[in-house]
Amino acid sequence: MDKKLKLTKAKSNVEETPKKVKPPKRNTKRFRKLKFWSGLFIAPSFLGVMTFFIVPFIVIIRYSMVDNPISANYVGLENFKTVATNEAFLTAVKNTAMFSAIAVPLAVVLSLILAIVLDLNIPFRSQFRTFFLSPMMVPVASIVLIWQVLFHNNGAVNDYLMKLGFDGVDWMKSKYSIIVIVILFLWKNLGYNMILFMAALASIPKDILEVARLESANAFQTFFYIKTRYLSSTVLFVTIMSLISSFKIFREIYLLTTDYPYPTMYMLQHYMNNKFKKLDYQALSAGAIMMSLVMIVIIGLLFIVEERFGKDVEG
Numbered sequence: 001m002d003k004k005l006k007l008t009k010a011k012s013n014v015e016e017t018p019k020k021v022k023p024p025k026r027n028t029k030r031f032r033k034l035k036f037w038s039g040l041f042i043a044p045s046f047l048g049v050m051t052f053f054i055v056p057f058i059v060i061i062r063y064s065m066v067d068n069p070i071s072a073n074y075v076g077l078e079n080f081k082t083v084a085t086n087e088a089f090l091t092a093v094k095n096t097a098m099f100s101a102i103a104v105p106l107a108v109v110l111s112l113i114l115a116i117v118l119d120l121n122i123p124f125r126s127q128f129r130t131f132f133l134s135p136m137m138v139p140v141a142s143i144v145l146i147w148q149v150l151f152h153n154n155g156a157v158n159d160y161l162m163k164l165g166f167d168g169v170d171w172m173k174s175k176y177s178i179i180v181i182v183i184l185f186l187w188k189n190l191g192y193n194m195i196l197f198m199a200a201l202a203s204i205p206k207d208i209l210e211v212a213r214l215e216s217a218n219a220f221q222t223f224f225y226i227k228t229r230y231l232s233s234t235v236l237f238v239t240i241m242s243l244i245s246s247f248k249i250f251r252e253i254y255l256l257t258t259d260y261p262y263p264t265m266y267m268l269q270h271y272m273n274n275k276f277k278k279l280d281y282q283a284l285s286a287g288a289i290m291m292s293l294v295m296i297v298i299i300g301l302l303f304i305v306e307e308r309f310g311k312d313v314e315g
Contacts, residue, residue: 064285079286089287092271095264099178100246103185107242108235110186111193116223118194119201132191143188144255151180173262181265184252189245193238200234201227236306240299247295 064079066072083089114132118125135143150156151171158168171180204227212222228235250269253261261270268291275284 060285060288063281064289066282069281079282080290083283083286083290086283088266088274089271091263091266092268095178095266096247096268099181099185099249099267100243102178103182103246103249104239104242106182107186107189107193107245108238111190111238112197112231112235114190114194115197115201119198129191129194132194134191135188136191140251141255143184144252147180147184147252147256172257172265175264177262177265181249181253185246185249188252189242193242196234196238197231200231204230232306236302239302243295243298 062072063069065074065076067075118129122128148155152158153168153170153172155171157171162168169176171177208226209222212226217225247268250267250273253265253267253270254273257265260266260274268287272284272287275281275287
């Protein structure tokens with residue numbers, strides 16, 4: 001009886017195991033049909049990518065190597081040399097690099113700190129989360145209006161400084177203008193980054209944290225030896241998104257100061273926008289390609305660092 005029961009159980013287990021579906025063989029009617037329909041479904045996306053990304057990029061490469069789009073005489077790398085020695089371009093590169101070097105690390109670190117604090121189940125947790133997310137719902141024009149009220153020469157910040165006995169500062173037309181833009185960038189982006197980090201913290205396996213607690217690991221050790229490794233992919237994503245957002249700060253600066261702001265606020269987007277208005281397509285294309293190459297190198301380095309840092313977690 002025991003043997004029969006074992007045999008019946010073995011048969012039922014065999015029957016319950018799902019059979020693997022074999023892929024269709026090549027050069028068969030079914031395979032060709034599957035290939036046709038797959039290509040048909042992919043075609044709209046492929047055409048969209050070709051039309052709006054690949055073809056314009058090829059056109060930009062062509063424009064960067066001709067004297068002008070009409071005569072289209074090949075000049076090689078002459079446009080790149082002209083742009084690289086242009087004073088306005090160098091100023092824009094310097095200001096953009098400085099702004100990104102300050103704003104991006106602050107955006108990553110501060111949003112991570114906020115996520116860790118809100119992960120501790122403190123009182124009024126939902127209210128704090130709503131407060132930091134509220135800038136995402138405010139239109140850009142309204143944000144700029146708020147900043148004009150605060151940091152204008154006769155604004156609220158100067159009024160407060162004068163009451164304390166300090167001299168007022170022309171925030172938009174001084175070396176302190178970069179501080180105004182960094183604060184604006186952080187106020188606008190911290191909430192989104194914080195939510196991403198909170199989601200990543202919630203996805204860390206609880207049993208690993210419990211083992212660390214049983215092994216008498218303190219909060220500092222738990223964070224740096226466990227949590228940071230599981231957060232590495234999220235840190236990479238937040239860094240890349242913050243870097244891209246730092247290049248888009250032109251929108252806010254333009255609404256605050258128009259085409260030609262104070263020199264410390266003149267960004268790469270100002271240079272691109274002014275060249276576009278002058279129809280200087282060759283300089284615009286050369287500058288865009290140079291900026292794209294720098295972005296590719298930076299993002300590639302970030303991927304290499306994340307891959308090495310998070311390798312043991314994936315294993």
